């Protein structure tokens with residue numbers, strides 16, 4: 001029998017990438033939902049959904065991801081990033097597996113060595129604190145059947161993200177300033193989606209669901225400035241438009257970690273995953289730009 005996979009927040013960046021891959025996994029049956037079809041903040045709706053549908057594994061891509069806005073919308077942010085995770089964990093059967101996505105923003109970013117799953121968390125923003133609260137509640141309720149994947153600097157051909165913003169601004173402006181003292185690694189959501197599905201398939205094959213926290217981003221290290229330069233180069237935007245600026249010269253409402261490179265050893269060794277270099281994945285994503293059928297890559301003026 002095919003394993004039944006519920007995708008929540010399926011209209012977001014990661015959710016769309018998972019839906020795009022679904023036809024390549026005929027052994028899995030997908031149920032994509034989003035806030036309009038399954039609102040995780042509504043526990044009654046959740047209980048009724050799980051009474052009607054037998055789900056084997058949930059990939060929870062639903063989240064409140066507006067990092068700066070969260071500083072003002074604290075309750076809404078916690079309702080989605082913490083309370084909705086609790087609703088989900090409490091509404092499903094004991095054996096239902098949950099793969100939940102979290103963030104590098106659970107760290108304060110004061111170190112300078114790649115962050116391991118066991119490193120001390122100390123979020124500096126409302127978003128980071130709410131995501132950590134979501135992790136903690138999930139691990140309290142379902143420690144044996146939950147996997148948390150912390151990822152970072154996510155982008156995709158779907159939705160709004162840094163890559164699209166840099167391309168749009170590169171076309172609109174002669175010059176733009178991007179911070180060069182925050183260090184991390186971008187993550188192509190399509191790569192993360194592949195990893196999630198590989199984790200599900202391998203766990204099924206091995207008969208073991210290795211619950212716990214895992215870190216995943218692409219490989220390599222860069223600053224937002226390096227990332228922006230590479231985006232412009234690959235998108236064919238004239239060189240010389242991007243200028244480095246320190247974090248102090250680009251104030252934002254939410255404080256971001258200065259160093260949030262994730263150590264991927266655990267996920268690589270547990271699941272035998274090969275992690276692509278960030279430049280290689282960025283090239284692939286921007287390559288979609290030129291494909292005639294990629295209407296979803298239209299750049300929204302709303303940006304991030």
Ligand SMILES: NC(=O)c1ccc[n+]([C@@H]2O[C@H](COP(=O)([O-])OP(=O)(O)OC[C@H]3O[C@@H](n4cnc5c(N)ncnc54)[C@H](OP(=O)(O)O)[C@@H]3O)[C@@H](O)[C@H]2O)c1
Nearest residue numbers: 009011012013014035039040062063065101103151153154
């Ligand atoms: N984006 C990043 O840079 C980044 C970095 C690190 C980690 N992450 C984590 O990675 C995961 C996926 O991120 P993403 O960028 O794909 O997010 P996204 O594009 O913002 O998608 C999130 C989706 O969840 C939906 N949603 C919001 N509230 C919901 C609710 N109550 N019930 C059901 N669905 C709801 C959203 O709908 P609406 O759009 O209608 O609100 C949206 O479709 C998240 O857990 C995020 O915290 C993201």
